[in-house]
Amino acid sequence: MSTQVASHPARRLGGLTLDPLVWMLTLLALVIGVSTFFLIVVYVLWQAAGVFGAVSLSEFLLFEPWVPLAEPPRLGILHAWVSTVYVTGIALLVAVPLGIVMALFIAEIAPTAVRNVLQPCLEVLAGIPSVVYGFFGYVTLVVWFEHIFDMTTGVSILAAGLIVAVMVMPFIVSTATEALDAVPRSFRETGMSLGVTRFYVIRRIILPRALPGIFAGIVLAFARGIGETLAALMLAGNSLAVPKELLDRGQTLTGLIATELGEAALGTEKFAALFAASAVLMLLILLINGGILLIKNRLLRHAQG
Amino acid sequence: MHKAEQLLLNNRRAVVNDRVFWLLAWTAGAIGLLLPLSIIGYLLFHGFQVLSWSFISEVPRGYPLGVSGGILPAIQGSLAVTGLGLAVAFPAALASAIYLSEYAQSQRFVAVMRFFTECLAAIPAILFGVFGYAFLVVQFGFGISVLSGGLTLAMLMYPVILVGSYSAFNAVERPLKESALSLGVSRAYVIRRTLLPKALPGIIAATVLAAGHAVGSAAPVLFTASVVQTRSSPSLDSPVMTLPTHLYNLVSEAVSFEHAYGTAFVLIACLLFANSCAMMLRHRLRK
Amino acid sequence: MLQTAINLNSAAALHPAILTAASAPSAGILQTQQLNIHYGLEQRLFDINISIAERQVTAIMGPSGCGKSTLLKSLNRTLELTPGAEVTSGSVYFGELDIYQSDVDARAVRKVIGIIHQRPQPFPMSIEENVLFGVRFHQRLKRSQRQLLAERYLTMAGLWDEVKDRLHQSAHQLSGGQQQRLCLARTLANQPQIILMDEPCSSLDPASTERIEQLVQQLKNDYTIVIVTHNIAQSRRLADQALLMMEGRVIENAPAAQLFANPTTVAGQDFLQGRIG
Structure with a gap:
């Protein structure tokens, strides 16, 4: 009986295929690839843990200044995350309203031809490398600031914030456009057939429907903003003081890491502190992204339902 | 009234x-x-x-270095790290996408894997740099080298190519897959003969975009691959200059804004090239 | 543009005295003259000349794709909400005013000539908000007026008793038939003169269809109704006047009894006997 089954033609053909091999190799690639994620997370957290022999969490986040060369080293990152919040806050303040109106334009008003030009343009804007943005800000905004505000150097939280705004805006536009496009077209036609203006339909029906999706996009843009490195590094001014005003210089978390990492030796407290700063950044970004990914389907259903 | x-x-x-x-x-x-x-x-x-021919074909000269001469080593270095990164990330991501879209049995498993992939994609570039520096450069002793930088960029590109390829595979119509499978051939055969050709434009588009992004990304190579100056041509275990870090040095050390413009030009040209390639491929895919 | 909006609405407000006095007795409240409509390059309607009589039910019949919905939507300028659709020549007269005249506000036209679509499309808001959607655009409402108005129009649409306890719940909980009556209430709340109905029962069950037909019978005492239907039996039950369309042209146009008894064209006979679907 069993020999009969084993010699059945279907059986033999199966034995000849590459399937088991391909199956195994592709699975292996997937497992290795995805495990780099866990490797990074665990490794960063493990290296970061070393800092808490030197300072407590509250000192690290809130009280100590950053003087790694002091004896013993003083390792606080208050100035860095305050700068990060400032820069990202300015960026969102500019990019969110502009981005939402732009998305409304693309989804609700623009003729197809205009839309087909505008969207690739924004894609290019999103693709410009961070370091090029930093350079562009340096030769435009920073120079203008020196003239307008009579500053000795124009690098500032504001300059960094404005450039990061340009960087996250295309992202806000694309997620908001996606959310608006998910609202069924029939709402627009039926709404307009009641003799109201397009704006009224948008305000009463379409925006409320798309709002959760737009909100998710803004939160994700925040996560991108705080992870932005080169532009913030080149434009914020690399100052260790806690910034108080828009035109003060500052140093974002990413700027701190990028500035100091090259000079930190493995195993030192400074090295651990830089990893702790990275861990703070990483956990925040993963929490935001993970959270949004988990509820994303529900958000899209809200728009369509 | x-x-x-x-x-x-x-x-x-x-x-x-x-x-x-x-x-x-x-x-x-x-x-x-x-x-x-x-x-x-x-x-x-x-x-x-x-821009001139010599800007592209000569090594940086002058003091401080970069005020005259060209950016050839930076172009070579960027090509080397990105090329190595692609050589690692592309096969891995393509294989992973094939597994997820063709072999995986449980939708739950696919969802979980996609979730972690997207989390990996969300990690900012600087963290890849930090990890690559500590783990590859220092802990593994690869040093600041093309190898460390290339592997770091591979981690950066892997999730992007994976997600793009996965959606390209998924965009292939179900009936095509099913009718091909119903002929009694193996899945591997179907993938090679029908799915790959159909999905290829989408896969290449995602890859080109990921590579274009990686070329311009300074943060991951800042500590893993790049130095201010090299003389030798790139090899696996030697550090290199790269375009984005060269631009960063030119600006932050105020070496030469003229050359910074030139370097930015080359980076933007890469970006525009990648984007128009991707757009053309996507256009072909839609037809 | 605004000036014309007054003209239109004041004409409407003073109606019917002026219109009947000014026009010949045969002329209807809504008339088309040599109306031609294109979708992109393709012509969909050819030289349509029809007249809709006031406070009557006019049925537009015809096989699917014959252009009956297109004609209906052109009567209140909702056609132009469909990308590509365009009235290329001809006019639609509401009373003495051509609604396609360049200075007429399409929004005012849509308010005075309401439309009910094939699929009920309640908005994602409460039942009361749905009814008042158009009203709250056209006039400022005090909080106390809201429920009053909602009650008035829901009653007219025969829905009040079913929803009076859940006015503030989502309209999506209602059944298909209830949703269609909600859409009717929403249109009535705009205080239109004419109600266009685009196959209002095609997605409903027989009981809901009967409710809608009863409502049409009641409403024709106060409103002019134009109903597009695929269903010959339905137009027999409802219509005073009937039009039959074929491939973008009106081929029969007569009082309903006459049309059903003696269709004048071969295609008309075929359609009425079910040989063309």
């Missing part, structure tokens, strides 16, 4: 709102068009004046 007047009055307010909104929206649209055009135009205009 009284009723008609009332209606007109309120209508006017709403109509004015509508006009204001319309105007704002077109203004935003104009900004969305002009902002990229002016930024790119500004950089290309200034960069073009610097």
Whole structure:
């Protein structure tokens, strides 16, 4: 009986295929690839843990200044995350309203031809490398600031914030456009057939429907903003003081890491502190992204339902 | 009559709102068009004046280094790290996408894997740099080298290529897959003969975009691969110059803004090349 | 533009006295003259000349794709909400005013000539908000007026008793038939003169269809109704006047009894006997 089954033609053909091999190799690639994620997370957290022999969490986040060369080293990152919040806050303040109106334009008003030009343009804007943005800000905004505000150097939280705004805006536009496009077209036609203006339909029906999706996009843009490195590094001014005003210089978390990492030796407290700063950044970004990914389907259903 | 007047009055307010909104929206649209055009135009205009054959084909010279000469080693270095990164990330991501879309049995498993992939994609570039520096450069002893930088960029590109390829595979119509499988051939055969050719434009588009992004990304190679100056041509275990870090050095050390414009020009050209490739491929895919 | 909005609405407000006095007795409240409509480059309607009589039910019949919905939507300028659709020549007269005249506000036209779509499309808001959607655009409402108005129009649409306890719940909980009556209430709340109905029962069950037909019978005492239907039996039950369309042209146009008894064209006979679907 069993020999009969084993010699059945279907059986033999199966034995000849590459399937088991391909199956195994592709699975292996997937497992290795995805495990780099866990490797990074665990490794960063493990290296970061070393800092808490030197300072407590509250000192690290809130009280100590950053003087790694002091004896013993003083390792606080208050100035860095305050700068990060400032820069990202300015960026969102500019990019969110502009981005939402732009998305409304693309989804609700623009003729197809205009839309087909505008969207690739924004894609290019999103693709410009961070370091090029930093350079562009340096030769435009920073120079203008020196003239307008009579500053000795124009690098500032504001300059960094404005450039990061340009960087996250295309992202806000694309997620908001996606959310608006998910609202069924029939709402627009039926709404307009009641003799109201397009704006009224948008305000009463379409925006409320798309709002959760737009909100998710803004939160994700925040996560991108705080992870932005080169532009913030080149434009914020690399100052260790806690910034108080828009035109003060500052140093974002990413700027701190990028500035100091090259000079930190493995195993030192400074090295651990830089990893702790990275861990703070990483956990925040993963929490935001993970959270949004988990509820994303529900958000899209809200728009369509 | 009284009723008609009332209606007109309120209508006017709403109509004015509508006009204001319309105007704002077109203004935003104009900004969305002009902002990229002016930024790119500004950089290309200034960069073009610097650009010459010698800028591309010569090594940096002068003191401080970079005030004259060219950026050849930076171009070579960027190609080396990105090339190595692609050589690692592309097969791995493609294989992973094949597994997820063709072999995986449980939808739950696929969802979980996609979730972690997207989390990996969300990690900012600087963290890859930090990890690559500590783990590859220091802990593994690879040193600041093309190898460390390439592997770091591979981690950066892997999730992007994976997600893009996965959706390219998924876009292939179910009936095509099923009718091919119903001929009694193996899955591997179906993948090679029908799925790969169909999905290829999408896969290449995702790969080109990921590579274009990686070329311009300074943060991951800043500590893993790049140095301010090299003389030798790139090899696996030696450090290199790269375009984005070269641009960063030129600006942050205020070496030469002229050469910074030229370097930015080359980076923007890479970006535009990658984007137009991807757009053309996607266009072909739609047909 | 605003000036014309008054003209239109004041004409409407003073109606019917002026219109009947000014026009010949045979002329209807809504008339088309040599109306031609294109979708992109393709012509969909050819030289349509029809007249809709006031406070009557006019049925537009015809096989699917013959252009009956297109004609209906052109009567209140909702056609132009469909990308590509365009009235290329001809006019639609509401009373003495051509609604396609360049200075006419399409929104005012849509308010005075309401439309009910094939699929009920309640908005994602409460039942009361749905009814008042158009009203709250056209006039400012005090909080106390809201429920009153909602009650008035829901009653007219025969829905009040079913929803009076859940006015503030989502309209999506209602059944298909209830949703269609909600859409009717929403249109009635705009105080239209004419109600266009685009196959209002095609997605409903027989009981809901009967409710809608009863409502049409009641409403024709106060409103002019134009109903597009695929269903010959339905137009027999409802219509005073009937049009039959074929491939973008009106081929029969007569009082309903006459049309059903003696269709004048071969295609008309075929359609009425079910040989053309």
